[in-house]
Amino acid sequence: MNNIIVYIETENGKIADVSLELMTKGRELANKLNCNLEALLIGDKVSHLSEELFLYGATKVHLAEDSRLEFYRTLPYSAIAISLFKSEKPQIALFGATSIGRDLAPRVSSALTSGLTADCTSLEIGDHNDAKSGKEYKDLLYQIRPAFGGNIIATIINPEHRPQMATVREGVMKKMALQQAANGEISKIDIKPILNDSDFVVEIIKRDIQERKIDIKGASIIVAGGFGVGSKENFKQLFELAHLLGAEIGASRAAVDAGFADHARQVGQTGVTVRPKLYIAVGISGQIQHTAGMDQSAMIISINNDPNAPINNIADYAIVGDLNEVLPRMIKSYKKNIK
Amino acid sequence: MTKTFKIVVLAKQVPDTRNVGKNAMKEDGTVNRAALPAIFNPEDMNALEQALRIKDKFPGTKVELLTMGPLRAADIIREGYFRGADGGVLLTDRKFAGADTLATSYALSMAIRKMNPDIIISGRQAIDGDTAQVGPQVAEKLGIPQVTYAESISASESGKITILRRLERGIEEVSTSYPVLITVNATAPACRPRNAKQLMRYKHASTLSEQNDNEHNSYLPLFNMEELTIPEWGVADVGGEEIKYGLSGSPTKVKKIENIVFQAKESKRLSASEEDIDSLFIELISSHTIG
Missing domain, CATH: 3.40.50.620 (HUPs)
Incomplete structure (x- = not known):
C-alpha cells in the first residue's frame, strides 16, 4: 500500500x-x-x-x-x-x-x-x-x-x-x-x-506505426559534430556525451559527407532545422548553411580550436580548445555535478 | 433530410508564448505577461476547421464554441463567428478562478452537458501550459470516449465517426460512435480565413457585460442584439458542486515559480581548462538546461 x-x-x-x-x-x-x-x-x-x-x-x-x-x-x-x-x-x-x-x-x-x-x-x-x-x-x-x-x-x-x-x-x-x-x-x-x-467501442481500423527512427527534430538537447571532429572514431565521444545528457547527435553536412554520421542527423539548410534548448557544436566552423538550421536554439555552446570560427559569433559560450580535451572534461564534470 | 450534427468546439484564449521577444522582457529578464498579445490557441483553430468541415459536408450542422476565461475571452466566440461558426458560450465566473486542468475540465463538462452536442472537438493542447490534459479529462467527466491527436475526422450518417490519428511514430485510424470528444493536432489543416459576410454580420456580437459597458457601445441598440448577444454562463447557469470549481476543485498547487532569465546573445569565451568547463556545467545544471 x-x-x-x-x-x-x-x-x-x-x-x-x-x-x-x-x-x-x-x-x-x-x-x-x-x-x-x-x-x-x-x-x-x-x-x-x-x-x-x-x-x-x-x-x-x-x-x-x-x-x-x-x-x-x-x-x-x-x-x-x-x-x-x-x-x-x-x-x-x-x-x-x-x-x-x-x-x-x-x-x-x-x-x-x-x-x-x-x-x-x-x-x-x-x-x-x-x-x-x-x-x-x-x-x-x-x-x-x-x-x-x-x-x-x-x-x-x-x-x-x-x-x-x-x-x-x-x-x-x-x-x-x-x-x-x-x-x-x-x-x-x-x-x-x-x-x-x-x-x-473505439475500434482500431488501421495501424501504421514505424520502428523508431533517428529523429533529431524533437530533441531538446543536440550534440552536433562537424568536419573538425576529424574521424568517425572521434565521433564516439560525442555519442558518449549525448547519451549522458539525454541528447541526440547532429552533424554538419561536411561531417555527413565525410561519412562520420548518418544523413538523418544532418542539421542545416539541406538537412533538418532544429531549435533545441541546448545545441553543442563540436568542430563545426559555422557556415551559414549549417547555422540556418540551428541558430534558433535557445542556447549554443561551441567547441572549436579556431578562436575566429564564425560559429563563435552566434554561440552563447565559445570554448576555444581541442575537442579531445574538452569532451572528456565535460563528461567528467557532468558526472561529478549531477545529483 | 440528411443527418445534421451538433458540434461544440472547445477553444482557449492564451498569451502568445511563442513570440516572447525582447520587448516582452522586463528589465530583470523575466517575462512581462501583460505585453504578450492574447490569441486564439493555435490548435483550437485546427479543431474549429475540423468542425466546419463536418458542417460543410452536413449542412444544417451547428458549430458552437465554448470558451472559459475572463470577459475579454468573448473575442474567441467572435473569431468563431467570423470563420463560420453558428455561435458560442463564454463560461466566466470569479468562482472559476485558480482552476487547474481538473477544475477547468469540470466546468467545461458541466457547460457541455447543457449544450448536449454529438461531437466535441478541441485542440490537443494550449500553448500556455502544453499539458494536453483538458480534452481527456472532459471526456472522462462526461463518461464518453476520447480520441486524441486527430489529423482528420470523417463523420458519417451511419452513426459511426472515423478519425485519423497522428502518433509519435505513425498513424492510427479508429472508428467510434457518438457522442465522442476529439482533440486535434497542429498537423491537421489550418483554419479557413475569416469570411467577409460573417465578419460584417457578427462584428458587433458581444456579451451583455460588454453591451452594458456603455462608453463605446452607445450605438448598439441600432442592431438586432438578440442575435448578436453572446451568452455568458457562470456557476449558477451550469449547476454542479461549487467545491469542484476553481481553486478548491484543483488538486495541484503551484509551490514555486522561477523565471528563466534571458540574456542578450553575447558570447562568453571559455578556455578548455577543467575549471572553465566545470563552472559552465554547474551553471547548465542549475538552470535546468541539462540534467
Whole structure:
C-alpha cells in the first residue's frame, strides 16, 4: 500500500525506454520514501517482460493480459489503471509523456480526482508548509516542469490528493538497471469485473506505426559534430556525451559527407532545422548553411580550436580548445555535478 | 433530410508564448505577461476547421464554441463567428478562478452537458501550459470516449465517426460512435480565413457585460442584439458542486515559480581548462538546461 506505481509502455514486444527511465527514477524516490516500487503492465502476451522490470527494482508487477489488450486503447487501459489505483492506493503514479501516456494519465487522474503534472523535467521529494492553513505536509512529490512556453519553471505539488501523478518525456531521466534483480512477484489483475463491452467501442481500423527512427527534430538537447571532429572514431565521444545528457547527435553536412554520421542527423539548410534548448557544436566552423538550421536554439555552446570560427559569433559560450580535451572534461564534470 | 450534427468546439484564449521577444522582457529578464498579445490557441483553430468541415459536408450542422476565461475571452466566440461558426458560450465566473486542468475540465463538462452536442472537438493542447490534459479529462467527466491527436475526422450518417490519428511514430485510424470528444493536432489543416459576410454580420456580437459597458457601445441598440448577444454562463447557469470549481476543485498547487532569465546573445569565451568547463556545467545544471 502507498507505494509508487510506474505505468509500463510496450512497443513491439519491448518495454519503452521512457518506462525504464521512470522505473529508475521511481526506485530513487521509493528509497527516499521507504516504500516499494511497483509496475503496471498491460497488453497481450507481455508477462515475460516482468523479468526486466525486476531488474529495474520492481517488487511487484501488476499484470493485465488479454488478446483484446494487444494495442493501447484509452477506455480499457484507463479502466484497469483506475481500478488498480483505487485498490492499491499508490502515493505516486508515473507515466511516460508519450502519445499513450499523455492520453491515459489525464483520463485516470480525472476519474480519481487526483492532480496530474505533465512533462516534468525533474521529480523530487520535499515538504510543504501551507501558508494559509498552517498545515505541514511531509514527503510530497515536487513535480518540476517548464511552463508558459518554457519561460518559467514551476514546482507543482498535490498536497491532499493521491496518487500524485506526473508524466515525464523520454530521455529526461536516466535509465539504470540494478546489478541484481529485485525479488519481485507478478500480481495478476482479474480484468473480467473491470472491463465492459462498451470499453471497446473505439475500434482500431488501421495501424501504421514505424520502428523508431533517428529523429533529431524533437530533441531538446543536440550534440552536433562537424568536419573538425576529424574521424568517425572521434565521433564516439560525442555519442558518449549525448547519451549522458539525454541528447541526440547532429552533424554538419561536411561531417555527413565525410561519412562520420548518418544523413538523418544532418542539421542545416539541406538537412533538418532544429531549435533545441541546448545545441553543442563540436568542430563545426559555422557556415551559414549549417547555422540556418540551428541558430534558433535557445542556447549554443561551441567547441572549436579556431578562436575566429564564425560559429563563435552566434554561440552563447565559445570554448576555444581541442575537442579531445574538452569532451572528456565535460563528461567528467557532468558526472561529478549531477545529483 | 440528411443527418445534421451538433458540434461544440472547445477553444482557449492564451498569451502568445511563442513570440516572447525582447520587448516582452522586463528589465530583470523575466517575462512581462501583460505585453504578450492574447490569441486564439493555435490548435483550437485546427479543431474549429475540423468542425466546419463536418458542417460543410452536413449542412444544417451547428458549430458552437465554448470558451472559459475572463470577459475579454468573448473575442474567441467572435473569431468563431467570423470563420463560420453558428455561435458560442463564454463560461466566466470569479468562482472559476485558480482552476487547474481538473477544475477547468469540470466546468467545461458541466457547460457541455447543457449544450448536449454529438461531437466535441478541441485542440490537443494550449500553448500556455502544453499539458494536453483538458480534452481527456472532459471526456472522462462526461463518461464518453476520447480520441486524441486527430489529423482528420470523417463523420458519417451511419452513426459511426472515423478519425485519423497522428502518433509519435505513425498513424492510427479508429472508428467510434457518438457522442465522442476529439482533440486535434497542429498537423491537421489550418483554419479557413475569416469570411467577409460573417465578419460584417457578427462584428458587433458581444456579451451583455460588454453591451452594458456603455462608453463605446452607445450605438448598439441600432442592431438586432438578440442575435448578436453572446451568452455568458457562470456557476449558477451550469449547476454542479461549487467545491469542484476553481481553486478548491484543483488538486495541484503551484509551490514555486522561477523565471528563466534571458540574456542578450553575447558570447562568453571559455578556455578548455577543467575549471572553465566545470563552472559552465554547474551553471547548465542549475538552470535546468541539462540534467
